[in-house]
Amino acid sequence: MNTATPWITGVRQICLAVEDCDATIRRYYDQVGIGPWAVWTPKLTNTKIRGKTQPYSLRVAMAWTGDFMWEVVQPLEGPSIFREFLDEHGEGVHHVLVETGTEDFDQVLAEATARGLPPIMEGSWEETDFAYLQSEHALKTNIEVLRRSPIFKGRPEPDYYYPFPPPQDSPE
Template sequence: MTETPLVRTVTQVGIVVRDIDRALAEYTHKLGIGPWRVYTYAPPRLTGMRIRGVDTPYSMKLALAWTGDMMWELIQPLDGPSIYQEFLRDHGEGIHHAMVDCGARTLAEVKAEFAARGWPALMEGNFLGSQYAYFETEGSLTTTIEVRWSAPGWQRPEPDYWYPAPAEA
């Protein structure tokens, strides 16, 4: 039986690190990736935080950069339990997840489809109107899958800072 495809394209590779400043320097100066937008995801801008269905506050510092259409994300966990802390404990630093585009589906529809395939939501949150969910796919797919949904017209806010400097207009 052929399943209805969930994944349209991979849009991001997420990497969990212990020291985001060190990682930013390595990815920038050795690979030439950047400039990076750096954000702190924490309350009150981060809401709806859940881990395995339980309301759980957490925070992280993350940096985003693009090479072509691919987004790179570096994540340093800060406060509270998180799947990033679990990953560091179980695997050390490294590639944590792939974010995928599931087409025009809402996040609720995607969550229902993943759950029907045996992959419940692992960790969720909402950053200023952009919702995300990670799914419990590591056991069968050997990596975690993330999906993000934002309303049409949603714009990413200005970062807390840029590394090494803002992108040229």
Template sequence: MKASFLDLSIGQIGYVVPDAEAAVKAYYEKFGIGDWKFYTYGAPLLSFMNYHGKPTRFKARLALSYFGKTRIELIQNLEGKTIYTDFIEKHGYGVQHLGIYVADIQKELTAARKAGFSVVMEGGGFGLDGDGHFAYLDTEEVYGITYELIQRPLRRHEPEAVFP
């Protein structure tokens, strides 16, 4: 069975970093990547969070920018056991996922499950209207990288900070 979500293009590269602010400064100074928008993902911004199919709580500091047309996401895990802490324990810091933007995440999750993948971690409700949903799939063993499905919200909250 062909998984439809793999027909879509990669829109995001996600890196797990020890310090989001320091990483942003380095990317800006060395590569000229910026402006960076900072968000803290966790309660209350996320209305639901699941890890291995069970409700959980976590908190991560995210910094978002673009390198050309590709979104760069720098992720600093702040609290909780997550796919990010799993990655750090196994690999250290670095490229953790490739993000695929989807219009209908439920449809794509159904396709992913039919292809034999499960959701490792997901969260949602980060848009102004309670929309927005992300789901990390257990693709690392098969493809050497984790794929994240992302249904972007129609409207985003204002960032907590912007650099520079």
């Protein structure tokens, strides 16, 4: 990746950090019609904060408008950049998930670090690795990048839906 060229090729998701996931997704559905929502308490592995192994847990809700994903994250146990964000800013837009073209995930992390945006929180969920880049001060929001394993077959069945399961043809 050349530092003079853009390496973000698209935005796939916007994410809110919140104290109460269920209350937030209810408001999004009831007040503006975004939903239905799928909600998980994912079993995360390989979790790190600022390069050091650190367990943490989150409640995660996702909904789609067309091909665009909305995500709501509530930190549960352990330190996380979501807890830090809530303590410093209160609830609000925490990050955007970006596409990086055909770049290799490890190369994207190396290039982001070279550009002054090292990963500040990382982990894995099923066949997906994710990293949040330290971009809040420079870019006014955090950026998330991810890598899906070639064996990725979709997210696991959610813990529950609000207010009902999505149609079978949804992008979930």
